[in-house]
Amino acid sequence: MKRVLILLAALMVAAPAQAQMNFEGLDLGGKKKKKKTTPDDDDKKKKKDPDENKGSSSEVKIPEGGVDLTKQPDPKDDKKGGSSPTMSFEGVDVSGKTADRQKLDAAVREFKNENYEQAAIASFELMSDPKMAALATESQYLLAKSLYRMNMFHSSLGEFSKILARGPQTKFFKSSLEWLFFISRKTVNEQVVLDEIAKYSNFEFPERFRSEFRYLLARYHFVRGKALDEVDQKGEANKSFEEVKRLVLMIPKGDAFYPKGKYLEGLAYFRDDKPEAALEAMKEVVRVTKQPEGPITAEVRANLALRELAFMQLARTHYGAKQNRYAIYYYGKVERGNTQWLEALFESSWASYRIGKYEQSLGNLITLAAPFFRDEYFPEALILKAVIYFENCRYREALSIIEDFERIYGPVQEELDVLVKKNMEATEYYTVLAEVQKRNEEGKKLSATDQLLERILKLALTDQDLKKTSDSINELETEIDSFSKKGDNFKFSGLAKSLIEGLKQQRQLLLSKAGTMSKGKLEFELDNLKTLRGQGLRIRFETTTKEKEFLEESLKAGGSVEIIRKYRYSAAVSDDHLYWPYVGEYWRDELGTYNYTLTKGCIEEGGNRPGADTAGQ
Numbered sequence: 001m002k003r004v005l006i007l008l009a010a011l012m013v014a015a016p017a018q019a020q021m022n023f024e025g026l027d028l029g030g031k032k033k034k035k036k037t038t039p040d041d042d043d044k045k046k047k048k049d050p051d052e053n054k055g056s057s058s059e060v061k062i063p064e065g066g067v068d069l070t071k072q073p074d075p076k077d078d079k080k081g082g083s084s085p086t087m088s089f090e091g092v093d094v095s096g097k098t099a100d101r102q103k104l105d106a107a108v109r110e111f112k113n114e115n116y117e118q119a120a121i122a123s124f125e126l127m128s129d130p131k132m133a134a135l136a137t138e139s140q141y142l143l144a145k146s147l148y149r150m151n152m153f154h155s156s157l158g159e160f161s162k163i164l165a166r167g168p169q170t171k172f173f174k175s176s177l178e179w180l181f182f183i184s185r186k187t188v189n190e191q192v193v194l195d196e197i198a199k200y201s202n203f204e205f206p207e208r209f210r211s212e213f214r215y216l217l218a219r220y221h222f223v224r225g226k227a228l229d230e231v232d233q234k235g236e237a238n239k240s241f242e243e244v245k246r247l248v249l250m251i252p253k254g255d256a257f258y259p260k261g262k263y264l265e266g267l268a269y270f271r272d273d274k275p276e277a278a279l280e281a282m283k284e285v286v287r288v289t290k291q292p293e294g295p296i297t298a299e300v301r302a303n304l305a306l307r308e309l310a311f312m313q314l315a316r317t318h319y320g321a322k323q324n325r326y327a328i329y330y331y332g333k334v335e336r337g338n339t340q341w342l343e344a345l346f347e348s349s350w351a352s353y354r355i356g357k358y359e360q361s362l363g364n365l366i367t368l369a370a371p372f373f374r375d376e377y378f379p380e381a382l383i384l385k386a387v388i389y390f391e392n393c394r395y396r397e398a399l400s401i402i403e404d405f406e407r408i409y410g411p412v413q414e415e416l417d418v419l420v421k422k423n424m425e426a427t428e429y430y431t432v433l434a435e436v437q438k439r440n441e442e443g444k445k446l447s448a449t450d451q452l453l454e455r456i457l458k459l460a461l462t463d464q465d466l467k468k469t470s471d472s473i474n475e476l477e478t479e480i481d482s483f484s485k486k487g488d489n490f491k492f493s494g495l496a497k498s499l500i501e502g503l504k505q506q507r508q509l510l511l512s513k514a515g516t517m518s519k520g521k522l523e524f525e526l527d528n529l530k531t532l533r534g535q536g537l538r539i540r541f542e543t544t545t546k547e548k549e550f551l552e553e554s555l556k557a558g559g560s561v562e563i564i565r566k567y568r569y570s571a572a573v574s575d576d577h578l579y580w581p582y583v584g585e586y587w588r589d590e591l592g593t594y595n596y597t598l599t600k601g602c603i604e605e606g607g608n609r610p611g612a613d614t615a616g617q
Contacts, residue, residue: 392601426515
């Protein structure tokens with residue numbers, strides 16, 4: 001017994017006399033697990049977590065000459081071949097770690113074992129304990145990562161934001177910045193991350209994130225510039241749009257974010273009334289987004305959608321410059337059935353009208369009137385149709401079309417007027433519309449007023465910024481609802497209560513933003529409807545005046561004056577099409593191919609105008 005005590009004393013005295021060796025990242029917890037990469041479903045390469053390959057959350061330090069008590073004795077080490085006696089030191093901690101550090105390491109082990117709920121709860125308790133202040137940042141970082149792994153991206157963003165708010169000197173500041181990019185790929189609206197990224201625009205990002213950062217920051221300045229334009233702060237708006245152009249120039253060609261950046265650049269030039277530069281930027285987008293051979297990936301689909309938007313902007317730029325044939329060409333590049341197709345057909349109708357292609361213009365309007373698109377919103381289509389009939393001396397038809405416009409859109413304007421004049425909070429404007437959408441999605445029968453409000457909702461959501469904000473609100477609500485599906489330990493924890501409170505605050509901010517945008521969009525459409533109704537009244541007045549003049553001339557001539565004549569027409573079509581008379585039926589494969597020709601019109605403009613009141617394909 002005395003010999004054992006002497007040996008123990010020797011062991012306890014000898015070790016501290018030597019220099020220490022650091023074994024960073026050494027895991028003494030047993031079998032090693034494979035390193036996990038960030039679960040980014042949109043990135044086939046699966047970029048690694050920002051803190052990957054940095055070792056464990058704490059360093060394990062073992063004094064030189066010390067004894068590793070986790071290793072069992074090897075009989076071969078005993079020269080006599082006998083077995084060494086087993087010594088047990090129960091309750092003795094030889095790890096050199098404090099109790100606080102051991103608690104954090106336990107939370108880290110839960111994270112590595114994919115017990116993310118338990119890791120989140122443990123890290124939250126540590127960062128909430130004033131006695132653990134030295135480990136607060138490290139605990140919060142683990143909490144933010146755990147929430148990300150639980151697909152609670154808005155909650156995770158909130159925790160990373162708190163770490164960043166402590167300043168660049170804070171541990172995990174740089175890697176928390178990197179995590180923002182992972183979150184921006186997971187949320188339906190990248191705008192919720194843009195504001196946070198913009199706060200740290202002066203910091204240098206790792207090479208692999210620089211192009212993405214420059215694009216996101218350019219997007220932030222673009223949205224900011226639009227908002228400043230709306231409140232007539234042109235000077236500040238100009239600065240934002242100049243920043244958009246500067247940042248885009250820093251994205252190298254061939255990078256995944258290059259097409260998106262060039263599209264923003266084109267919009268910025270278009271806003272600055274520089275059509276040549278805008279056209280060149282959009283043509284570059286078209287050049288670099290051609291569909292490659294092979295499978296259609298998510299990135300390819302995104303580029304094809306961007307290509308479609310570029311064609312639309314090319315057409316609009318030419319239309320604004322009164323180069324209508326170029327505009328028609330680019331509108332025709334939007335593939336049939338795609339997202340922008342109906343908008344392209346409608347806008348192309350105006351370009352065709354400008355150059356006197358009334359048959360093509362009216363043919364497009366037939367497609368827009370198809371029952372497949374009953375819920376789409378194109379009030380201006382009826383005004384265009386009335387104008388074409390008026391200019392072809394078809395006064396009675398023109399008046400009938402204006403009456404249809406009043407019957408359909410008069411009540412819409414009145415309801416919009418009531419909504420806009422209500423003294424409501426900003427959030428209420430969005431809530432009113434969202435409630436109608438919810439009732440419709442649940443299959444409840446809508447009243448006549450609600451049907452009208454639903455149309456107004458769809459009208460408001462044509463604004464993409466508002467739609468994305470609305471999607472974010474729905475995403476936040478889904479995340480709040482997800483707490484009910486978690487385990488009881490997590491569901492009823494103080495962490496859950498804190499996170500839900502934070503999500504509700506985020507939701508309230510988005511509701512306020514969406515409400516302001518909704519009211520602004522409704523006010524815009526109200527003004528637009530007033531303008532269209534004014535144009536309708538003008539057409540009615542001009543039509544009535546022309547009819548009066550015609551009647552007066554007929555009376556003077558004894559009733560023999562004619563202003564309408566029949567046109568000669570042909571049913572011939574190109575080799576790519578078949579002629580088929582339109583008798584009121586719609587077939588999906590015919591949509592977009594209609595060509596409505598006029599059977600009669602003004603005598604002085606008659607001549608060889610071909611036509612019959614039919615639609616050919």
